[in-house]
Amino acid sequence: MVPATLWTSLTFMVSLVTASPLNPDASALEKRDSSFLIGYRGVSAAEAQKYMKAGNFLTYDTSGGPTNRAVSTTQFNLLNKAWVPETADDGCTALWGNEFTSNRAAYLTSRGGSSFTTDNTLLFSLIKGVTDKSQLLIPAKLIQAGQVKFAVNCADITDTAAYGAIEALGAVDWYSWTNVKGDPQHVTT
Numbered sequence: 001m002v003p004a005t006l007w008t009s010l011t012f013m014v015s016l017v018t019a020s021p022l023n024p025d026a027s028a029l030e031k032r033d034s035s036f037l038i039g040y041r042g043v044s045a046a047e048a049q050k051y052m053k054a055g056n057f058l059t060y061d062t063s064g065g066p067t068n069r070a071v072s073t074t075q076f077n078l079l080n081k082a083w084v085p086e087t088a089d090d091g092c093t094a095l096w097g098n099e100f101t102s103n104r105a106a107y108l109t110s111r112g113g114s115s116f117t118t119d120n121t122l123l124f125s126l127i128k129g130v131t132d133k134s135q136l137l138i139p140a141k142l143i144q145a146g147q148v149k150f151a152v153n154c155a156d157i158t159d160t161a162a163y164g165a166i167e168a169l170g171a172v173d174w175y176s177w178t179n180v181k182g183d184p185q186h187v188t189t
Contacts, residue, residue, distance in 0.1 A: 037169050039136045047169040058143060058150035080113050080121035083182035096128060111181035124174055131188045
């Protein structure tokens with residue numbers, strides 16, 4: 001029997017044109033419903049319900065409802081992004097885990113400069129104890145600030161049509177993204 005876990009695909013909403021609500025010169029008539037895939041994640045039914053309650057947007061606080069801001073592909077490419085290994089270059093300074101936020105902040109600054117912080121940088125890493133998967137961590141403050149909009153598509157794994165539609169989106173190639181600091185970590189299969 002297949003567990004009743006819900007699966008989501010997280011997609012980052014990007015504008016179809018170079019102007020966006022972040023650009024004060026953007027036209028109110030510009031279409032903003034294009035998106036591209038940034039990753040997949042399995043979630044519980046309760047977590048999927050929170051996303052659906054927020055209008056199918058990734059949120060850490062659904063009380064305010066979803067944000068309606070989109071950004072252009074160019075603006076997305078300018079977002080801070082970094083690969084974060086389990087330990088810093090010295091092999092001793094731990095970077096993973098909530099208790100090592102200050103270490104991670106120092107590491108990000110060493111890779112991207114003072115503008116790379118734990119609040120505004122998308123983090124890529126392997127998953128501790130898992131050799132065949134990597135992860136993208138989206139800082140809560142980046143979402144709460146309303147600067148970007150992450151849409152989610154939820155499908156119960158037992159709903160073959162809906163789950164198949166998500167699977168059809170294909171693989172995500174984080175290694176080809178621009179403006180990613182640090183050394184990419186590759187999964188082993």
